[in-house]
Amino acid sequence: MLSADTKVAGATATGVIDSAVGWKRVTEPVEQFLEAVTVRLADEVREFDSGLAAYAEYALTGHGKQLRPALLGLCAKATGGIKDSHVTAAVIVEMVHLATLVHDDVMDEAEIRRGRLTLAANWGNETAVLFGDCLFAQALRLAASFPTPAVCRAVAAATKTVCSGEILQNHQRNMFDLAQAEYLRVLQMKTGELFALACELGAFLNDAPPATQTALRKFGLALGTAYQLYDDCLDVFGSEAEAGKSLGTDLMKGKPTLPVLLFWERATAAERNQLRALLGQWSAGTFDRVQAMLTTPQMLRRAVQLLDKQLKAACDALATLPNGQTELVRLVGYLRRQAKTLCLRAVA
Numbered sequence: 001m002l003s004a005d006t007k008v009a010g011a012t013a014t015g016v017i018d019s020a021v022g023w024k025r026v027t028e029p030v031e032q033f034l035e036a037v038t039v040r041l042a043d044e045v046r047e048f049d050s051g052l053a054a055y056a057e058y059a060l061t062g063h064g065k066q067l068r069p070a071l072l073g074l075c076a077k078a079t080g081g082i083k084d085s086h087v088t089a090a091v092i093v094e095m096v097h098l099a100t101l102v103h104d105d106v107m108d109e110a111e112i113r114r115g116r117l118t119l120a121a122n123w124g125n126e127t128a129v130l131f132g133d134c135l136f137a138q139a140l141r142l143a144a145s146f147p148t149p150a151v152c153r154a155v156a157a158a159t160k161t162v163c164s165g166e167i168l169q170n171h172q173r174n175m176f177d178l179a180q181a182e183y184l185r186v187l188q189m190k191t192g193e194l195f196a197l198a199c200e201l202g203a204f205l206n207d208a209p210p211a212t213q214t215a216l217r218k219f220g221l222a223l224g225t226a227y228q229l230y231d232d233c234l235d236v237f238g239s240e241a242e243a244g245k246s247l248g249t250d251l252m253k254g255k256p257t258l259p260v261l262l263f264w265e266r267a268t269a270a271e272r273n274q275l276r277a278l279l280g281q282w283s284a285g286t287f288d289r290v291q292a293m294l295t296t297p298q299m300l301r302r303a304v305q306l307l308d309k310q311l312k313a314a315c316d317a318l319a320t321l322p323n324g325q326t327e328l329v330r331l332v333g334y335l336r337r338q339a340k341t342l343c344l345r346a347v348a
Helices: 008-047 050-060 067-078 084-108 119-123 125-143 149-171 180-204 210-237 258-266 269-280 286-294 297-318 326-346
Strands: none
Touching (some): 008 050, 008 067, 050 084, 050 119, 067 180, 067 326, 084 125, 084 149, 125 149, 180 210, 210 258, 210 286, 210 297, 210 326, 258 286, 297 326
């Protein structure tokens, strides 16, 4: 098995390129839409006080994957077409997401996000927390600009759920015997909910039938949960180039993420004690040692099986739609390939 230090150069670079190419294919049908979202996000910088312009520009022009806006655009396309209101909705969803990232990086003491220093690393935790609050507020202000209050209600409810999920996960630190059902419930709240909101708004703004909106919401909830499972694995088995963020932060904070929970289920008492000791005394070499403990073919196979179960639930939700499934199914396939490639490479 390759060590963490030796597997970065070749395989990781190829993985990053393959990921970028695959993502471009998935988002090609909504490429112009995503460009419009990028422009609107940059325009939002002017909505903040001039004294906050540097923070706003840094947060809103980071050029991430825009996964949630892409999802909203694809759902809009599948239910009648993309309108300007969808661009505004995508900006709202992305702004809520960015606010959660700003706060996450403070809690995790992360220094890298999207391949650059986090807002907290640049300007300190106090500024980061308060500016994250500003992003939430601006997202709600935009949501309130819609002629129907339903959009603002949906955004507020989703934001509350996401933040509640983060708090619950914080309460679960070092609970490595956490039941899988409870773990998945929290993932649905902290990640799946915002995916579900994106899908639901894409359909709602096209006046899609309630059954279609419900189906797409279920799709987003399952897809978002699967994505968080993948992200949990990426934090242990990936590279900073792939993840675009600091690795091992979940481990360092004692979060009960998928690799740890799966290891814990089958580990002996001695192995559990060893893992607790390592996580309890984090140092420069801890990540490599924990990674070596968690990286087994059996564990990785079980991780992929659990992720596949969520992706199947996402596809089952799409099966109830009359049309427009192809591009959304392609997104499911992209995530499945990313997860399997990551796990296969980890034991190469």
